[in-house]
Amino acid sequence: MNKEESKVNFDLSTLKLSELVNVYTEINEFVDFLNESKIVQEEDDADE
Amino acid sequence: MSSFLKFIEEDISAKRALLSTLPTTHKRDIKKFNVKINEIDEKYLSYKEAVKKYLIAKSKSFKVNKEENKELDKVTKELDKIEHIKFILNPMNTYLEKMGFDNLLYQIRYYYDFNLDSINEIIEELLKKFELVNINLNSDDFKYTCYVNEYMFVFLNNRNKDDFSEVNDVFEKIYWVNPDIIQHIELNFRKLIKKHSKTFENYIHKLQKNIMKENDIKDYADCLQKYKSVYKNKQSIEKETLFDIVEKAKENKFDIxxxxxxxxxxxxxxxxxxxxxxxxxxxxxxxxxxxxxxxxxxxxxxxxxxxxFLPLFNNFKEEYEKEIPLTIRAAERKDANKMLKNIEGQIAKKEESLNKVNKQIFSHSSGLFKKLNEADLRLLKIESVKISKELYDLYKEYDQEYFKEKVLLVLNGSLTISDVLNLYYSYDYFKKKDIKKVLNINNYKEILKYSEEFDLFANNPLNIITTGLPLFEExxxxxxxxxxxxxxxxxxxxxxxxxxxxxxxxxxxxxxxxxxxxxxxxxxxxxxxxxxxxxxxxxxxxxxx
Known part of the structure; x- marks a missing residue:
């Protein structure tokens, strides 16, 4: 397991309730950001 | 700061920085950029799922269960029952209100706030009221005018059928000849209700005796006392619970x-x-x-x-304040009753002359051996519509005097808001009529909404302010x-x-x-x-x- 993967397995039970909500909100916002950042390419461009 | 939150914040910040530095000028760069995004997205979606699962499990572990309130169901049923008994025993109104005729007559009087299907439903409800006291009406009972007879003949023949198109067709046909058809139906029912008033009175009387015996209620005062006690009991049981609070917070009814x-x-x-x-x-x-x-x-x-409901009280005040001196002497109270009797007499006389005209129309003759031609018949029909119109206006006057008579019975200078609540609650027809007039509402659903809110208010036995609040004094x-x-x-x-x-x-x-x-x-x-x-x-x- 590399360094990053081990971090995923942090124990969520150590977080306070408000931190749990914060962490989920932050992840959600970042996922939204990622989706919005994707650059749409024409199909023939993608085939290039 | 706890480590996972810290990691996420730092990781997101680093990844945002990384993405901002990736080139996107060429198509190949864009492709690489999107691959990177997908890679991060996949990772974060797995974080999201893991955290989501944990959040749900954690939230569920804080149990806030809905407690089954069996006692409340029981008390609610008990209150509904005693409210019905109170309605039946109400000494203020008559069989007309207790049978629910006033509500149906209100609906048919303001028929233009309804559609034709609703009118047919009102007629059906009226017929059922008669059947409740074993009076099965047939088309011979509907001879107020030839138009009512024609419509009700078809209505009664199609009553139990799913397809009502024949009834609607005949309505359409009659309507273009006589647009007052619904008024004629109303007048016919009013006459029938009057004709069978004794049967309805006896039915209510019997019902009152039975429910008092079955429920061990001595009189109306006893019923009111029981109603108040059950009402209080229900209020103490149905207090807001922790579960209700959580649900309301979820629905954003307040800020937690x-x-x-x-x-x-x-x-x-x-x-x-x-x-x-x-x-x-x-x-x-x-x-x-x-x-x-x-x-x-x-x-x-x-x-x-x-x-x-202040506009309603103000309207009542305006309408009846001038009548207070009338109520001081008992003899003058009786005068109001005379007025009602006078209109009743006029109605009876006019209905008699309408009856004579109708006899000629239905028999197509104006006496022995004298057959009527089409032109004569047409003139008679016009005459019958004219008399019906006059009768319709007389019934309007009658209604006004009817309620006035009831008001005068209790009217005095120290009338309270509670008395007015009780009056309107007892006379649904006038409550809805005044709600419509004073609050300027034409939509029946909205009138009904206000009327129900009014009843809830009027029926609250724990009202304190309105009990001592005088209507005619500031x-x-x-x-x-x-x-x-x-x-x-x-x-x-x-x-x-x-x-x-x-x-x-x-x-x-x-x-x-x-x-x-x-x-x-x-x-x-x-x-x-x-x-x-x-x-x-x-x-x-x-x-x-």
């Missing part, structure tokens, strides 16, 4: 953040309600404070209801409420009891009462806040973007 001990809203609401701060360690004092707040809430709600209710509670250390001002502010007082009292329920439970405000946040987050995800 204001429940926290350090919330400015909470602190100021609490402090602003007290003239002198109370010792929070003194349990008795604290209980008294909440008890007073609950009483204030009941008074404010009653005052709120009063303000909702009184400052706001000051009465304010003075009462200021004596009990509750800080309330006249301005706060302003009509537009009433719901604000209720919201403030509700906030403190809810906090008290939460604090007396096994769960913390923080845990409730968490349940609510998780619910909101999940709902947000379910919403289509």
């Amino acid at each position: 953040n204001t429940f926290f001990e350090d919330s400015k809203v909470r602190i100021s609401t609490y402090n602003n309600f007290m003239i002198e701060p109370i010792d929070t360690d003194n349990k008795e004092m604290v209980e008294k404070f909440y008890d007073d707040l609950n009483k204030l809430k009941a008074n404010v709600l009653e005052y709120y209801n009063y303000t909702q 009184s400052n209710i706001k000051r009465v409420i304010m003075n009462k509670y200021r004596l009990n250390n509750i800080n309330i001002t006249e301005a706060e009891i302003d009509e537009d502010n009433l719901m604000n007082i209720i919201d403030r009292i509700n906030l403190l009462s809810r906090i008290k329920i939460v604090e007396e439970s096994d769960i913390t405000v923080e845990k409730i806040w968490f349940i609510v946040q998780v619910d909101k987050l999940l709902k947000k995800e379910k919403k289509p973007q």
